[in-house]
Amino acid sequence: xxxxxxxxxxxxxxxxxxxxxxxxxxxxxxxxxxxxxxxxxxxxxxxxxxxxxxxxxxxxxxxxxxxxxxxxxxxxxxxxxxxxxxxxxxxxxxxxxxxxxxxxxxxxxxxxxxxxxxxxxxxxxxxxxxxxxxxxxxxxxxxxxxxxxxxxxxxxxxxxxxxxxxxxxxxxxxxxxxxxxxxxxxxxxxxxxxxxxxxxxxxxxxxxxxxxxxxxxxxxxxxxxxxxxxxxxxxxxxxxxxxxxxxxxxxxxxxxxxxxxxxxxxxxxxxxxxxxxxxxxxxxxxxxxxxxxxxxxxxxxxxxxxxxxxxxxxxxxxxxxxxxxxxxxxxxxxxxxxxxxxxxxxxxxxxxxxxxxxxxxxxxxxxxxxxxxxxxxxxxxxxxx
Amino acid sequence: xxxxxxxxxxxxxxxxxxxxxxxxxxxxxxxxxxxxxxxxxxxxxxxxxxxxxxxxxxxxxxxxxxxxxxxxxxxxxxxxxxxxxxxxxxxxxxxxxxxxxxxxxxxxxxxxxxxxxxxxxxxxxxxxxxxxxxxxxxxxxxxxxxxxxxxxxxxxxx
Numbered sequence: 001x002x003x004x005x006x007x008x009x010x011x012x013x014x015x016x017x018x019x020x021x022x023x024x025x026x027x028x029x030x031x032x033x034x035x036x037x038x039x040x041x042x043x044x045x046x047x048x049x050x051x052x053x054x055x056x057x058x059x060x061x062x063x064x065x066x067x068x069x070x071x072x073x074x075x076x077x078x079x080x081x082x083x084x085x086x087x088x089x090x091x092x093x094x095x096x097x098x099x100x101x102x103x104x105x106x107x108x109x110x111x112x113x114x115x116x117x118x119x120x121x122x123x124x125x126x127x128x129x130x131x132x133x134x135x136x137x138x139x140x141x142x143x144x145x146x147x148x149x150x151x152x153x154x155x156x157x158x159x160x161x162x163x164x165x166x167x168x169x170x171x172x173x174x175x176x177x178x179x180x181x182x183x184x185x186x187x188x189x190x191x192x193x194x195x196x197x198x199x200x201x202x203x204x205x206x207x208x209x210x211x212x213x214x215x216x217x218x219x220x221x222x223x224x225x226x227x228x229x230x231x232x233x234x235x236x237x238x239x240x241x242x243x244x245x246x247x248x249x250x251x252x253x254x255x256x257x258x259x260x261x262x263x264x265x266x267x268x269x270x271x272x273x274x275x276x277x278x279x280x281x282x283x284x285x286x287x288x289x290x291x292x293x294x295x296x297x298x299x300x301x302x303x304x305x306x307x308x309x310x311x312x313x314x315x316x317x318x319x320x321x322x323x324x325x326x327x328x329x330x331x332x333x334x335x336x337x338x339x340x341x342x343x344x345x346x347x348x349x350x351x352x353x354x355x356x357x358x359x360x361x362x363x364x365x366x367x368x369x370x371x372x373x374x375x376x377x378x379x380x381x382x383x384x385x
Numbered sequence: 386x387x388x389x390x391x392x393x394x395x396x397x398x399x400x401x402x403x404x405x406x407x408x409x410x411x412x413x414x415x416x417x418x419x420x421x422x423x424x425x426x427x428x429x430x431x432x433x434x435x436x437x438x439x440x441x442x443x444x445x446x447x448x449x450x451x452x453x454x455x456x457x458x459x460x461x462x463x464x465x466x467x468x469x470x471x472x473x474x475x476x477x478x479x480x481x482x483x484x485x486x487x488x489x490x491x492x493x494x495x496x497x498x499x500x501x502x503x504x505x506x507x508x509x510x511x512x513x514x515x516x517x518x519x520x521x522x523x524x525x526x527x528x529x530x531x532x533x534x535x536x537x538x539x540x541x542x543x
Contacts, residue, residue, distance in 0.1 A: 127405045153413060
């Protein structure tokens with residue numbers, strides 16, 4: 001019966017008459033939904049890496065994240081091994097408790113910042129892209145690449161320009177920016193943090209902020225404890241250097257120096273970063289906007305931040321305590337076997353299409369390489385950053 | 386020319402996709418999720434303006450409810466912060482609950498209102514909350530589909 005139904009479909013009525021090229025990442029394209037169905041993360045077009053079958057995602061270049069984790073673990077480890085026993089004996093046993101709590105908090109928020117989807121916008125489907133193109137370019141002349149396109153909207157009496165993203169084939173919503181490292185448009189894009197190995201955007205900004213604030217407390221706490229420890233030892237002995245060299249087995253000098261140095265530099269830099277981000281949160285700005293000076297009115301015109309609620313407390317609450325938006329990229333969803341997401345709408349399954357091997361339009365892979373109507377992606381990437 | 390379908394099942398079996406209309410986001414109030422209520426011209430002959438506008442307005446209300454910053458969201462946020470956000474792994478957030486309501490609403494609307502008129506709404510979450518995609522179907526036997534497809538193929542043949 002399926003074959004009979006298929007015969008009656010007129011291919012001319014399908015909205016994407018040109019078949020897209022066959023894509024490798026899906027492997028054997030299953031024509032019936034048997035065998036191992038692919039999940040959508042297999043065909044995700046951005047430069048991200050996925051682990052645990054799509055549950056965890058990081059940017060492709062996550063090179064410095066191990067360093068960040070390593071520094072935190074080493075410094076905290078040294079603190080617990082060498083400073084805590086002494087301080088528990090001479091001061092109070094709350095020290096390892098507080099230290100432990102801060103350490104756990106820091107590591108958890110770091111991992112959450114790194115592994116959470118920052119608010120990636122999925123790329124436009126070919127139909128959407130075609131519709132937008134139709135609206136913009138009514139001349140029908142596409143022999144050359146059109147100039148960068150912008151659209152203006154008025155938000156709270158402020159004119160905001162929306163740019164067209166050539167890679168994702170859509171007009172970027174306000175405050176969205178395309179990260180060239182991850183090759184994704186990210187909502188409320190703050191910055192791409194190499195220490196965390198991920199973009200910081202709408203969905204993980206609160207994790208990032210909590211991470212840097214708790215890290216500043218943690219490094220300040222360790223720094224304080226190490227200095228207290230050394231001063232207590234110095235009081236008991238013949239000076240600081242003697243205290244440090246007292247007993248290599250019990251208190252090795254190089255390790256103390258390592259702790260002090262790391263903490264000293266971290267405290268100032270992380271505290272500074274926390275302060276800066278506290279300012280951003282209080283004025284409902286992103287790092288991207290602050291750096292570009294989007295709302296500073298430097299060109300003399302009367303511009304104000306249209307997203308700010310003009311109240312520090314309300315701004316903080318809306319940024320940090322607002323509702324958690326959902327992830328828009330359905331990483332663990334299954335690719336439809338009949339690949340009818342593009343052709344017949346998401347709700348309709350026309351099983352006949354699965355038998356047609358030439359029509360390879362899939363929700364995911366069609367976003368990987370631009371279909372024939374679109375301009376080549378090499379031009380898109382250079383302009384979309 | 387209004388194509389009559391009696392239910393969603395009939396739509397699935399006897400219709401072919403003619404065109405898609407995209408309702409874009411309305412950013413005039415900021416980055417909160419709202420869709421434009423402007424009635425697209427392609428739907429003139431298909432559905433009453435009021436029905437369409439009511440659907441979009443209801444969806445907008447649902448999204449406003451999901452993104453409302455008030456007592457409950459503060460509580461959720463503070464609780465989440467105190468547990469290092471681990472609670473998000475176990476608990477369904479209010480936003481997700483509202484999204485489920487929206488999905489049900491869209492399905493209901495499709496079954497009751499849109500499918501009998503040869504239309505189908507796609508849940509915006511499946512399009513990254515960028516657009517409401519409305520698919521327009523023609524009866525397979527009708528000859529009107531060729532005009533729809535030629536306009537679509539014209540736009541995709543760039």
